[in-house]
Amino acid sequence: MFEQYLVNPKGFRNVRKDDQVTGYEVQLRIPYYRGLPMSCVEVIDLTVDGETVANEDMAITVKGETFSFAELPTAINHRWEMIETITVFVKKPGGLTEGEHKVHAFVSLRISYLPFNNVGDDEKVLVLET
Template sequence: MFEKYLVHPKGFRNVREQQEITGFEVQLRIPYYRGLPMSCAEVIDLTIDGEKVAVKDMIITVKGESFTFDELATAINHRWEMIETITVFVKKLGGLAAGEHTIHAFVSLRISYLPFNNVGDDKKTLQLEA
């Protein structure tokens, strides 16, 4: 139900650090009707234009604090709320070319009171911000 909102249409951009593009960012919204601790995110997969992003190349930022995917298991006090986005920074020297790109995101969340994970699967074509 909420998975269609997973890939946020805003905030898709290359990231520049000291005159060099070091990667790009994608904004994601939680595919669930309640907020959860980031430690409940068991899977965050990104595919850009058919190319899967390695988990080791992602930095996830929630409420101003950044984590590698492996560190999310310890982020018990950092909540991903329904109305908020998280930023996924992908390390990629040179970033992405200007224009349209297809972003496919898959998220699997552990819910304490459900015997199965809640998953979100969304694909959108977005214009890269300058």
């Protein structure tokens, strides 16, 4: 139900540092009706234009704090709320070309009172912000 909102159409942009494009950012919304600690995020799979992003190349920012994907199990005090986005920075020297890109995201969340994970799967064509 909420998976259709997983890929946020806003905030898709290249990231510059010292006049160099170091990668790009994608905004994601939680595919669940409640907020959860980031430690409950078990999977974030991201594919852009058919290219799968390695978890090692991601940095996830929630409420101003940034974590590697491997650090998420320790982020017990950082919640991903229903109405908020998280920022996934993807390390890619040179970033993405201007124009449209197909962004596919899959997220799996561990819910303490459910015997199965809640998943979200969404794909959108986004235009890179300049």
